Amino acid sequence: MKRLAIIAHAPSPNIKRMINAVLKGANSNEVNGVEAIFIPALEAKAEDVLNADALILATPENLGYMSGGLKDFFDRNYYPCMDKTEAMPCAVLIRAGNDGTGTKRAIESILTGLRWKIVQQPLICHGDFKEEFIGQAEELGLFMAASLDAGII
Template sequence: MSQEARRLLIVHHTASPTLHELFEAVRRGATTDEIEGVEVVTRAALHATAVDVLQADGILLGTPVNIGYMSGALKHFFDTVYYPCLEETRRLPYGLYVHGNNDPAGAVRAVESIAAGLGWERAHHPVTVVGAPAKADLEACWTLGATLAATIS
């Protein structure tokens, strides 16, 4: 990648085979050959740092629904980066994908609330998948990744 490449950070908690399938679809979309000049960096939520966020031009977040909320790992990520990134990452474009076996609304609402507090700007509506992903769900994840990559390219 050239020094001019824009960086898309994917922060995910991939705790199941289904979430791995969604993550891979998002990553394939973000790395499509149709979009040039974007470096895609992936970090597990428990290992992503404020430096990762500060170096990003856009961010994609992935989480399971845990008891109606985002995963503890993604919450830990937000707790770790919130204040160090508060001023420097305003207007950072972001996207979100969520998987659960029940209603994902609480998880989406929690992530969007924290992202709004950080001043991040939603670049694509959240992709929510309940139960086993259908072909349309995987396509929506691919589109999410491609949209975020295109947004920052």
């Protein structure tokens, strides 16, 4: 059984709904060989990353940057994961009140340093909250789990 870890900082009800949608998609009946788990960013440890086969990283945009919770995850786990998780397949979900470009740039910079592999364009849900964000998040979870199950990533 492969493991997909969703590491996210979800301080608001809407981003919590989005994370639940990611989990719903990842745990779809269409995917059999993948276990998807949610780990709050403030609790995630290097072992969680080392035990995963792929990751989805999710954050709200805070002042044009990733949340402090996700940044804390990277700060605590960057060096323990370095050189042990090269080419880790991952995807990024950003709930942006603005355009999300600063958040995307910051996360991509860290992922480049870790040498993790972003396997699809980051999903940036920006502007006022829309119900369509829930469906997009579910599709992200399904895509990642199905790709992992099929050995594509």
